[in-house]
Amino acid sequence: MPATINALLDKAQDLCDERNARFTQTRRKVLELMLRHASAISAYDLLDCLKETDNSAKPPTVYRALDFLLEQHFIHRVESQNAFIACNDFSDSHQLQLFICEKCNDVQEVHSPQIQQSLIEQARLNDFQVKTQTVEVRGFCHHCRED
Ligand SMILES: [Zn+2]
Numbered sequence: 001m002p003a004t005i006n007a008l009l010d011k012a013q014d015l016c017d018e019r020n021a022r023f024t025q026t027r028r029k030v031l032e033l034m035l036r037h038a039s040a041i042s043a044y045d046l047l048d049c050l051k052e053t054d055n056s057a058k059p060p061t062v063y064r065a066l067d068f069l070l071e072q073h074f075i076h077r078v079e080s081q082n083a084f085i086a087c088n089d090f091s092d093s094h095q096l097q098l099f100i101c102e103k104c105n106d107v108q109e110v111h112s113p114q115i116q117q118s119l120i121e122q123a124r125l126n127d128f129q130v131k132t133q134t135v136e137v138r139g140f141c142h143h144c145r146e147d
């Protein structure tokens with residue numbers, strides 16, 4: 001397992017300890033699968049991966065783990081793909097923007113305070129109360145533009 005994945009799993013464990021949240025084997029396994037997976041992954045694909053080591057895994061097993069990981073801000077939902085990606089820093093709740101490659105499905109997470117600020121400002125100007133926001137940008141990544 002690459003060192004960075006191990007380090008992130010350890011960080012997740014520490015954060016769960018601090019928050020008195022139970023980082024069960026299944027939750028850890030689901031996060032590990034997502035960290036190994038470069039692109040967004042659906043709940044059903046996760047279930048298939050999980051079944052390779054745990055035959056008794058069922059859809060609710062995966063959905064409960066995903067809910068937990070979302071709550072802890074370890075993963076993000078990719079709305080346009082009905083899928084999920086592992087977060088790249090695990091800091092507390094943060095707003096993000098996603099660049100999604102249409103060819104290889106790679107998803108890059110970026111954090112632009114300027115975009116965030118503009119959205120807040122526009123909401124204020126339109127007297128709109130923001131509940132959730134999704135910024136997903138589709139296109140082609142560096143690798144997929146080379147030929
Ligand atoms: Zn994130």
Ligand SMILES: [Zn+2]
Binds near residue numbers: 105
């Ligand atoms: Zn690509």
